[in-house]
Amino acid sequence: MTPSAATVEFDHVSKRYPESAEPAIRDLSLEVPAGEVTILIGPSGSGKTTAMRMVNRMVDMTAGDIRVDGVSVMDRSPAELRRSMGYAIQQIGLFPHLTVADNVATVPKLLGWDGARVKARVAELLELVGLEPAMAKRYPAQLSGGQRQRIGVARALAADPPLLLMDEPFGAIDPITRSRLQEEFRKLQQHLGKTVVFVTHDIDEALKLGDHIAVLKPGGVLAQYATPEELVRSPADAFVEEFVGVDRMIKRFEWLLDVRRQGQGA
Ligand SMILES: Nc1ncnc2c1ncn2[C@@H]1O[C@H](COP(=O)(O)OP(=O)(O)O)[C@@H](O)[C@H]1O
Ligand SMILES: [Mg+2]
Structure with missing residues (x-):
């Protein structure tokens, strides 16, 4: 682990918003390794933004715990926590x-x-x-x-900051600029080695940028947490298989691996 990166552990985390009957996140457990890009992906409403915002306490969890470098976020003040993490979002922000x-x-x-x-x-x-x-x-x-x-x-x-939270940061832009920003982000990250939690609903973006990918299903249930390669080759269930679109993706993934290799050689 480099000193410039942090680990994040979700430990049986659930969130139910007061005004809703169903939880937005159900019993989420996963470890975000230091210095890696971990993607949270899933359809709209699957709880991606909720999961991310519990890390900097813009949303407080209902049950479970989230630890950053072993320390519960509930033992830190929201203001101090937010100053210690980078946060980039699709809309406004500036x-x-x-x-x-x-x-x-x-x-x-x-x-x-x-x-x-x-x-x-x-x-x-x-x-x-x-x-x-x-x-x-x-x-x-x-x-x-x-x-x-x-x-x-x-x-x-x-x-x-050792930890960056990015919620669809390249969302609202044209595909060509988006693809260029993704490429630049990947190179930047190879150089900076931050821990990044990155929300997207775009499977291509997830496969391109993620070291690990957490797939959320409707209802805020974790369907699979795996490397891009594992996700494509052995989807955990029919939902992941359909979401990743296996047949279509395998060829495309070979191509993306080539792009990554070329990027690393450059
Ligand atoms: N502030 C809120 N109050 C009540 N319900 C919310 C709030 N924010 C999100 N939700 C609900 O929680 C669920 C997950 O939302 P969200 O985390 O924004 O999903 P995603 O980012 O995957 O689209 C949705 O059903 C959404 O309507
Ligand atoms: Mg969202």
């Missing part, structure tokens, strides 16, 4: 009235970094996510969708 630089600097400023250190970090992050230094002075409305999503990722990385 403050419209703040410049790109101020958006990226949100958490470092909350942590009390001095001005020079914040400025240097913002410059470093813009470069890391492939944006021109001049972007720092722009406002979110002056950026393209793809640029905004890069800023979202830069902001999540700003304080160099």
Whole structure:
């Protein structure tokens, strides 16, 4: 385990929202290894966002426990917990009235970094996510969708957190830009080695980016937790088989493995 990554353990976690009869997550147990990308995937309403938000206590679980590096999230304050983790989401996320630089600097400023250190970090992050230094002075409305999503990722990385929570971070953009951001994210992650919990409903994105994939079924039940290869070759049940679309996927997966190999060689 590298010091720049954290483990996350879901230990028999359940969540039922007060106003609903059925749980959103039922008895979820899985371990997210340090330094790996773990994908939460499933159809809409299967509890992906709920599972992720229990990690930083935007949602509190009803039963069970979540431990980050062995410490229960219930023993930490929500504010401190959120400052210690990066969080990137599909919608909004950026403050419209703040410049790109101020958006990226949100958490470092909350942590009390001095001005020079914040400025240097913002410059470093813009470069890391492939944006021109001049972007720092722009406002979110002056950026393209793809640029905004890069800023979202830069902001999540700003304080160099060991753990990143990403909820469909490349969701609302065109397929070509999306595919480029996925590729850049994968390379960035090979270099940074963070622990990443990544929510998506796109199986191609999951197979492309995940070291491990947790498939949730309707009702918030874990159907399978496996590597991309295991998921494709031995789906645990008919639901996973259909969700992954085995026959269609195997050829496609061989192709993705090639893409990954080429990426690692580059
Ligand atoms: N704040 C909330 N209050 C009540 N029910 C909610 C709330 N957030 C989500 N739910 C319900 O919990 C279930 C899982 O939602 P969610 O975690 O957003 O799923 P996903 O991210 O997989 O689409 C859904 O049935 C949803 O309607
Ligand atoms: Mg969601």
